[in-house]
Amino acid sequence: MxxxxxxxxxxxxxxxxxxxxxxxxxxxxxxxxxxxxxxxxxxxxxxxxxxxxxxxxxxxxxxxxxxxxxxxxxxxxxxxxxxxxxxxxxxxxxxxxxxxxxxxxxxxxxxxxxxxxxxxxxxxxxxxxxxxxxxxxxxxxxxxxxxxxxxxxxxxxxxxxxxxxxxxxxxxxxxxxxxxxxxxxxxxxxxxxxDIRTELWSKLVVNASINPIAALAEVPNGRIVRDKLLLGVLEAVCREATAVAKAEGARVDEEELRHRTILVAKRTAANRASMLQDLDRHHRTEIDAITGSIVRAAERHRISVPLNASLYALVRAREAAFRVTSGANVRD
Structure with a gap:
């Protein structure tokens, strides 16, 4: 082929x-x-x-x-x-x-x-x-x-x-x-x-650096890299997540993953991230499997990840707000 x-x-x-x-x-x-x-x-x-x-x-x-x-x-x-x-x-x-x-x-x-x-x-x-x-x-x-x-x-x-x-x-x-x-x-x-395990961690870092920011800012992926303030948040989240991935044994490079994350955001500039789509529809998000995985691994390795922890808490709070306003569980 x-x-x-x-x-x-x-x-x-x-x-x-x-x-x-x-x-x-x-x-x-x-x-x-x-x-x-x-x-x-x-x-x-x-x-x-x-x-x-x-x-x-x-x-x-x-x-x-x-x-x-x-x-x-x-x-x-x-x-x-x-x-x-x-x-x-x-x-x-x-x-x-x-x-x-x-x-x-x-x-x-x-x-x-x-x-x-x-x-x-x-x-x-x-x-x-x-x-x-x-x-x-x-x-x-x-x-x-x-x-x-x-x-x-x-x-x-x-x-x-x-x-x-x-x-x-x-x-x-x-x-x-x-x-x-x-x-x-x-x-x-x-x-x-x-080495699919390294690829899974790399994808996790990319997801964690784009999805929660897009969801909370309510913007398509491309806006994150065009906005200097949001780009700064993306890069900081990516650094934290990469440190955790390395501690978990993934063969990743911080600069390569930063470049990859920005490239993905640019290539999918018009896309509304899956987490944003979920919040739009008042559905449960995958924040626990994405950012939650990083926060829990960081705790195991005693690595500080304040931005990832903050994004995790904020998205979970949005989900909780839906439960309160609807009087029922967030829709799966």
């Missing part, structure tokens, strides 16, 4: 020249939010894909297809359901739920624990471990594609980003190459890494 990338100041254009995968692969995407719908929608152009998600979104996809706008413009026609269909025999199961739903998700997916390769593209830490307690073969992955959930049946691809995959448990190199080529065949360029 040959992948050629052309760069300019305003966009990245990727041209794929590879042998197309001819066998139809059955894929189940559990958690059809923004990212799950994006990956599932693109994969459905070549393969037998079923999205599992919420009633309104699933109903719209069944009726009109999945509309993807922005950097990618298609109307995809995946299968869609609120529950796993009887008789499903997926080759791959993509888990793209919120991190706090992973354990319950695996109860619904345990029938495929021995036959399918499970792929997590979720935010935060701990998801691969949770999945591997049930599933035999697990691939952990990260993606920096920026995707916004516009409404039932519609998502917007707001920014192109890097996707990384690596073996977590009982996955061979040939399995990873097969998955990489499956994604490449529909225009999602993925790289295989031998």
């Amino acid at each position: 040959y992948i050629k990338t052309r760069r300019c100041e305003t966009h990245i254009e990727t041209v794929l020249e590879c042998a197309r995968i001819t066998r139809i692969v059955e894929i189940l995407v559990f958690g059809a939010g923004a990212i799950g719908s994006f990956f599932g929608g693109l994969l459905s152009q070549r393969h037998d894909v079923t999205l599992i998600g919420r009633a309104e979104h699933i109903s719209a996809v069944k009726s009109h297809g999945l509309r993807v706008s922005g950097k990618t413009s298609i109307i995809a026609k995946p299968h869609a359901a609120m529950r796993v269909p009887q008789g499903a025999k997926p080759d791959f199961v993509f888990v793209t739920t919120k991190s706090y739903d992973t354990a319950n998700t695996m109860i619904a997916l345990r029938a495929f624990a021995d036959r399918a390769i499970f792929v997590t593209l979720q935010n935060g830490l701990g998801n691969a471990e949770t999945i591997a307690r049930t599933a035999r073969r697990v691939v952990a992955g990260t993606t920096a594609h920026g995707v916004t959930f516009v409404g039932p049946g519609e998502i917007r691809h707001a920014g192109v980003g890097e996707t990384m995959i690596g073996a977590w448990s009982r996955v061979s190199e040939s399995d990873l190459v097969r998955l990489r080529d499956l994604l490449a065949d529909v225009g999602i360029v993925a790289s295989v890494t031998s």
